[in-house]
Amino acid sequence: MKVCLINGNPKVGNKKKNIKKIEKIVSSEDADLYVFGEMFLTGYMCREEVFSLAEKEDGESIKKIQEIAKEKGCSIIFGMPVEEREGIVYNAAVLVQPDSVGIYRKNFLANFGPFEEKFYFSEGRDAPIFKTKHCNVGMCICYDIFFPELLKGMAMKGADLIVCISASPTISKNYFESVLPARAIENTVFMAYCNLVGEEEGLTFWGGSQLYSPKGELLVRAEYMKEDYVVYDVNLGMLKEARIARPTLRDTKADIFLDLYNIAKNKEVFNEYVRIGMKIGEKVKNKPINEIDVYGNEDVAFGIRLAVKCDKINLIPSKEIKAVFKGEGEIEISADEVE
Known part of the structure; x- marks a missing residue:
């Protein structure tokens, strides 16, 4: 399974332009799964504008991106604000496949330092797993990664690959690069991380999208501090070897x-x-x-x-x-x- 991880620099508030960026990369690079960062559809620092930019699950933006997925025969993960009903909006990760749409709603909202997510978003309450033609995929968003019980639940429910989309500023870089291999090892899953890059209202995102094996080995990483993408052909056969060598799923005491x-x-x-x-x-x-x-x-x-x-x-x-x-x-x- 070929995975493409993109350091994207979205235009805040411009969904059409950001969809064009998705379409350009998908059409120019061969992969089975393309991953873009947290809130890529709208940009991260939308503040109050998030309520007018948010769309329902059957909104026009998701439909357009699903058309791109159908044309390429691929899956696409990206972040966006999803509206459940009037005034109720979630920071969401969306997995678009040619014949289905899966949505994960961020459980742990960052509300410290420069982050004000609880002012705008409602909290998610579940940890769904999504079937693709290659493997079972779990998704989480940025701050979620620091709560190992969430990802453990996904692994216990059958995830083979967990994708974390992120809008992480430079001050958080070392934290993420410390916990990502740990999450891969303790759950014996492939761990993919996809971060924004560029600046939004004083926040500088560091890019560095990366992928780890079920043994915690760094398989590939995009450039820091610049728009870039990497493609890696994931050998899902590594899961069996890792789970026999370090049987953390078998030995988890629920x-x-x-x-x-x-x-x-x-x-x-x-x-x-x-x-x-x-x-x-x-x-x-x-x-x-x-x-x-x-x-x-x-x-x-x-x-x-x-x-x-x-x-x-x-x-x-x-x-x-x-x-x-x-x-x-x-x-x-x-x-x-x-x-």
Whole structure:
């Protein structure tokens, strides 16, 4: 899969001119996926103008860029303000394919130093994965990259390539170049980064669009501080090798994220009985189970249901907590075995 990463310098407020830039690069260079930076369609420093520049998912700009993708038979990722309804706008990454459009809404809005994103944008709430003819793609935007749980979620949902589009000023360069290979290694994914270049209202963007292997190796990087693009032919076969050598996806403990949620919200989502049930269920989660007899209470049964896919669960009220799993044989597991 050939990936083209572009250091783009968009014209603020001029969508037609920026689409022309997309069309020029796509038509002149051969690739399967073209990536442009954060808010490339409108420029980053739009301020209040963002509300008039924003478009809905079926807006004219997306339609025009999809025509470009259809003509070339490629996929294009770019940033833009997406309007959900009147006055509700998201900082979005858009993946346009010849037959589909996928949208990621920025979860973590930068609102410090020169950044004022929370004045204009609503926060995203999800981490979707998008299927292409080559691989599964996750997308994030700039400040999102500093929250590893977001990208871990994408990797656990099946992402092979995670693309981070960005409007990063020079003061942030070292931060990004430190975390990008880490995100690739800890999730065993290809990690692509695409930054703006040039100046907008005193912000100087440094370009340097780059791509890392699932082992954290720098594969290619565009020039710093100038308009440029690079093309790299990604060998997706590297994913298998990396995931065998460093099995971070296999060894990820998803229940730790429940604890993280509890800490962040300062509350308990699951009580002790639910957690015991989950731990019991984890013991057999990869085995074929047709029926489960649960001794205990409804919370224990709920925890087991979360961990094991089984439609038939029989609750037997009891002070003793255990479960009998019925499949190819019978497996009995008590609470004492998991505490």
